[in-house]
Amino acid sequence: MKLIDKLAILADAAKYDASCASSGSQAKNSTKGRGVGSTEGMGICHSYAPDGRCISLLKVLFTNFCIYECSYCVNRNSSNVRRARFTVDEVVNLTLDFYKRNYIEGLFLSSGIIRNADYTMEQLVAVARELRETHDFRGYIHLKTIPEADGELLAAAGRYADRLSINIELPTQQALTELAPEKDQRTIKLSMARIRSRREESAADQEAYRRQPRRSGKGKPSAFAPAGQSTQIIVGAEPSTDAQILQTSSALYAGYALRRVYYSAFSPIPDASMRLPAQQPPLLREHRLYQADWLMRFYGYAADEITQSPDPGMTPGMLSLAVDPKLGWALAHRDFFPVDVNRDSRTRLLRIPGLGVKSVDRILQVRRFQKVRLEDLVAMRAGVKKAMPFIVCANHHPSLIELDSDKLRARYTPPAQQLPLL
Amino acid sequence: MTQRSLFDDTDTNALTAVRIHPDFSSWQQRARQLLMDEVPPQRVLWQPDNTQKRATASSSVTAIRVPKSFLTQASAASCYRSDDRWALLYQLLWRLTHGEKHLMQLAGDRHVIQLRNYAKAVSRDVHKMKAFVRFRAVDIADGDQRYIAWFEPDHYIVEYAAGFFQRRFANMCWSILTPDCCAHWEGSGEVWFSEGADKASAPADDAVEDTWRCYYRSIFNPARVKIQAMMAEMPQKYWKNLPESRLIPELIRDADKRVAIMASDAKSSERLHCGPRPAAPAQVLNEAIQQSESGSIQQLALAAHNCRNCSLWQPATQTVFGEGPVPARIMLIGEQPGDNEDLAGKPFVGPAGELLNRALAAAGLRRQELYITNTVKHFKFRAKGRRRLHEPPQEEEINACAPWLAAEIEQVQPSIIICLGVTAAQAQLGTYVRVTRDRGKLFALQGRHYLVTVHPAYLLRRGESPQEFQRFVADLQVAAGQLNSLDIR
Numbered sequence: 001m002k003l004i005d006k007l008a009i010l011a012d013a014a015k016y017d018a019s020c021a022s023s024g025s026q027a028k029n030s031t032k033g034r035g036v037g038s039t040e041g042m043g044i045c046h047s048y049a050p051d052g053r054c055i056s057l058l059k060v061l062f063t064n065f066c067i068y069e070c071s072y073c074v075n076r077n078s079s080n081v082r083r084a085r086f087t088v089d090e091v092v093n094l095t096l097d098f099y100k101r102n103y104i105e106g107l108f109l110s111s112g113i114i115r116n117a118d119y120t121m122e123q124l125v126a127v128a129r130e131l132r133e134t135h136d137f138r139g140y141i142h143l144k145t146i147p148e149a150d151g152e153l154l155a156a157a158g159r160y161a162d163r164l165s166i167n168i169e170l171p172t173q174q175a176l177t178e179l180a181p182e183k184d185q186r187t188i189k190l191s192m193a194r195i196r197s198r199r200e201e202s203a204a205d206q207e208a209y210r211r212q213p214r215r216s217g218k219g220k221p222s223a224f225a226p227a228g229q230s231t232q233i234i235v236g237a238e239p240s241t242d243a244q245i246l247q248t249s250s251a252l253y254a255g256y257a258l259r260r261v262y263y264s265a266f267s268p269i270p271d272a273s274m275r276l277p278a279q280q281p282p283l284l285r286e287h288r289l290y291q292a293d294w295l296m297r298f299y300g301y302a303a304d305e306i307t308q309s310p311d312p313g314m315t316p317g318m319l320s321l322a323v324d325p326k327l328g329w330a331l332a333h334r335d336f337f338p339v340d341v342n343r344d345s346r347t348r349l350l351r352i353p354g355l356g357v358k359s360v361d362r363i364l365q366v367r368r369f370q371k372v373r374l375e376d377l378v379a380m381r382a383g384v385k386k387a388m389p390f391i392v393c394a395n396h397h398p399s400l401i402e403l404d405s406d407k408l409r410a411r412y413t414p415p416a417q418q419l420p421l422l
Numbered sequence: 423m424t425q426r427s428l429f430d431d432t433d434t435n436a437l438t439a440v441r442i443h444p445d446f447s448s449w450q451q452r453a454r455q456l457l458m459d460e461v462p463p464q465r466v467l468w469q470p471d472n473t474q475k476r477a478t479a480s481s482s483v484t485a486i487r488v489p490k491s492f493l494t495q496a497s498a499a500s501c502y503r504s505d506d507r508w509a510l511l512y513q514l515l516w517r518l519t520h521g522e523k524h525l526m527q528l529a530g531d532r533h534v535i536q537l538r539n540y541a542k543a544v545s546r547d548v549h550k551m552k553a554f555v556r557f558r559a560v561d562i563a564d565g566d567q568r569y570i571a572w573f574e575p576d577h578y579i580v581e582y583a584a585g586f587f588q589r590r591f592a593n594m595c596w597s598i599l600t601p602d603c604c605a606h607w608e609g610s611g612e613v614w615f616s617e618g619a620d621k622a623s624a625p626a627d628d629a630v631e632d633t634w635r636c637y638y639r640s641i642f643n644p645a646r647v648k649i650q651a652m653m654a655e656m657p658q659k660y661w662k663n664l665p666e667s668r669l670i671p672e673l674i675r676d677a678d679k680r681v682a683i684m685a686s687d688a689k690s691s692e693r694l695h696c697g698p699r700p701a702a703p704a705q706v707l708n709e710a711i712q713q714s715e716s717g718s719i720q721q722l723a724l725a726a727h728n729c730r731n732c733s734l735w736q737p738a739t740q741t742v743f744g745e746g747p748v749p750a751r752i753m754l755i756g757e758q759p760g761d762n763e764d765l766a767g768k769p770f771v772g773p774a775g776e777l778l779n780r781a782l783a784a785a786g787l788r789r790q791e792l793y794i795t796n797t798v799k800h801f802k803f804r805a806k807g808r809r810r811l812h813e814p815p816q817e818e819e820i821n822a823c824a825p826w827l828a829a830e831i832e833q834v835q836p837s838i839i840i841c842l843g844v845t846a847a848q849a850q851l852g853t854y855v856r857v858t859r860d861r862g863k864l865f866a867l868q869g870r871h872y873l874v875t876v877h878p879a880y881l882l883r884r885g886e887s888p889q890e891f892q893r894f895v896a897d898l899q900v901a902a903g904q905l906n907s908l909d910i911r
Binding site: 003008009011014029031033034036037040042044045046047049050052053054055059065068069077079080083097098100102112113114116173177181183186187189190192193194196247251253255257267268271272273278281283296297302303362365366368369375376379380 | 524527528529530535549552553554555556557558559569571586588589590591592593594628630631632633634636637638639640641642643644645646647648649650651652655656664666670673674677681683684685687688689691692693694695696697698699700702703704727736737739740761764765766767803805806807808809810
């Protein structure tokens with residue numbers, strides 16, 4: 001099989017993984033090296049496909065042969081798709097050829113399980129090792145970790161990769177047992193736990209090194225997966241609620257210090273299993289989950305707060321599709337408002353619909369020197385129109401009647417049916 | 423020199439024309455001079471002129487103190503494609519040094535907003551340049567290659583952005599050609615710049631672009647077309663220099679057809695294509711349970727991994743079973759595993775475990791001779807951001823776990839059970855036990871001795887005073903003493 005045919009198969013097989021981040025790693029560049037590559041904190045999206053997703057990394061599978069039978073997966077054992085397998089050198093050369101032309105930030109390598117977990121993991125590690133050691137590649141490497149693989153392989157993977165990830169796939173063990181019978185939440189979490197522990201150890205080693213009075217002897221200890229770990233949850237392949245999904249996410253963030261949880265709307269795949277819904281991917285639901293995830297990570301909301309806001313006509317535990325979760329919470333907690341932008345705490349300001357973290361921090365800065373007026377908010381490009389009923393500022397005092405009104409919700413929801421997210 | 427008013431417009435005729443080479447250092451140098459001469463902004467007419475000499479970075483020693491945020495934004499805004507940028511920068515500099523030193527914090531100020539918008543536009547342009555520059559390899563002498571790109575930025579950013587390409591492609595030779603300015607790197611030394619070029623001087627193709635297009639086509643998911651999202655991040659003005667963009671119309675056109683085929687293709691065949699499936703994890707565990715010695719502690723520990731007696735198993739990582747020799751003369755029972763124990767799968771390995779180890783040693787007890795376990799075998803927590811906060815187990819959870827603990831005691835057959843903390847004490851001895859009142863006392867119950875003391879986490883919470891630690895050690899010594907007296911008998 002020609003290389004380009006393998007690429008077609010193995011990129012196609014990899015596209016259902018939503019992760020694309022290339023940010024947040026330690027700073028490195030090739031000025032004192034032999035090869036190419038740099039990571040400078042910010043990720044770069046080198047292209048966008050018409051699905052609106054960024055293309056930042058060469059995202060491929062090492063092979064799409066797989067002995068597992070996960071119903072939702074295009075590469076499951078019983079799927080009738082074409083199969084291919086790269087060699088280590090092929091992946092390495094593709095990565096370097098693309099990188100040198102500035103098409104990509106690096107490599108995101110995953111794989112179907114062949115023979116067994118250890119054997120598969122060895123192949124992934126071999127690619128990363130070859131890139132780092134033979135070619136002194138200093139770009140971004142994201143390795144998918146096979147949870148059942150040996151701890152030593154995991155250690156090697158963390159030495160070479162910027163990011164490691166293990167997909168939890170589905171929010172509950174029950175769903176996993178049903179749809180991915182070879183997978184097990186306990187094994188997945190154990191692997192995440194191991195990555196967290198390794199990262200903490202390496203952070204402690206680096207701290208100890210920094211504190212040495214004279215940095216003699218051995219060089220700086222290498223960081224373990226400096227861009228952290230992430231995971232993915234498939235949304236809409238089985239009946240779990242948004243509440244269950246967010247509950248799982250928040251436990252994962254807290255337990256294993258994940259950088260990101262990705263939500264991937266289950267989308268039709270070639271040669272799909274009859275057991276799964278042949279439907280349009282629930283893109284708006286996916287979008288709402290990302291918004292809720294943001295609220296948990298940057299706005300101080302707890303998972304259950306977000307999903308407990310009753311929305312007329314919604315299934316319990318599901319996020320409203322009509323209004324975003326922050327607005328939904330505000331509409332359900334009117335007694336919390338109005339919030340005074342000139343007096344209230346950051347925590348309270350963060351709950352105002354329409355104001356993001358940046359706007360809130362700007363307000364806090366400005367109000368040290370002058371009273372914040374409505375025009376200041378407009379100038380800061382805060383979402384003033386949305387925020388108005390919920391705030392008090394120097395020249396704006398909304399009537400409390402409006403805040404209590406039944407019509408307030410209607411103001412934010414279009415009268416016609418919700419349009420699909422485009 | 424006398425201080426002039428900022429609003430003194432009486433002298434508008436006396437405009438000073440200032441000709442500078444359009445780069446940040448040249449502006450800095452002249453602005454510094456004007457400021458020293460107290461020339462107000464409305465009297466300065468900035469005239470960018472490419473024929474002027476460039477200022478060198480260190481041409482002045484006079485330092486003017488300005489906030490760092492001004493400097494970083496100003497150096498970015500100086501690349502903005504508009505001739506009014508130099509006046510804007512001087513306006514802000516003047517205000518910053520004439521009584522408005524907090525100016526940069528006034529996010530609603532007209533000039534501050536304009537500066538921010540200019541700087542933002544430039545940094546976005548730089549970001550897009552980093553993203554959308556596409557090198558094409560050209561063979562040069564000795565089998566080496568030179569990488570050449572053609573790019574059309576909105577603003578004058580080539581010099582500002584060149585450092586990124588130098589750091590990233592330090593060991594390649596490359597050129598980035600643009601209409602305003604070209605950057606070149608020879609693999610060492612300094613990046614050098616030349617006059618603007620035209621597109622024809624850049625190479626027209628690269629064989630790898632076919633492979634890249636194959637990748638672009640394959641990574642696209644036709645089931646989730648979101649054209650606006652793509653256009654927002656990759657505006658059409660960039661498409662003409664992106665080798666992959668020619669695929670976009672066809673990918674969009676065929677997307678619905680491809681999805682329809684997928685939907686009609688669904689099938690229920692379960693014929694395997696990649697060899698036999700491995701055993702399910704639950705089955706593996708069940709086999710291990712069956713193969714282990716019936717009724718042994720190993721079998722118990724394995725079986726406990728499957729425990730669903732209460733809901734704590736779901737958010738936790740794993741069951742943390744007891745650990746130690748069987749039988750053992752002393753058994754230690756804590757409350758529940760914490761964050762570290764949940765990760766490691768072993769009891770008392772975190773900070774509380776470390777304190778316990780020290781206390782045991784001080785009391786003359788050897789940890790490896792004790793059997794150590796918890797009342798509840800799963801970590802109960804509340805997720806708060808990046809942390810898991812300990813939550814005390816409720817009665818139903820304690821009861822759900824009781825059979826495991828009873829089975830452990832049955833196997834270990836300890837002479838003395840040390841209860842660490844109230845949860846363990848009350849689970850073993852009943853709710854009438856009070857740790858503060860009853861600590862350090864021995865209770866005899868059904869032929870077994872029980873000792874109650876505090877949980878080491880309690881000492882940690884209270885800041886671990888030497889006195890408290892000594893009391894804890896003294897409690898443990900009661901158990902050690904009892905063990906000796908049992909030996910004598």
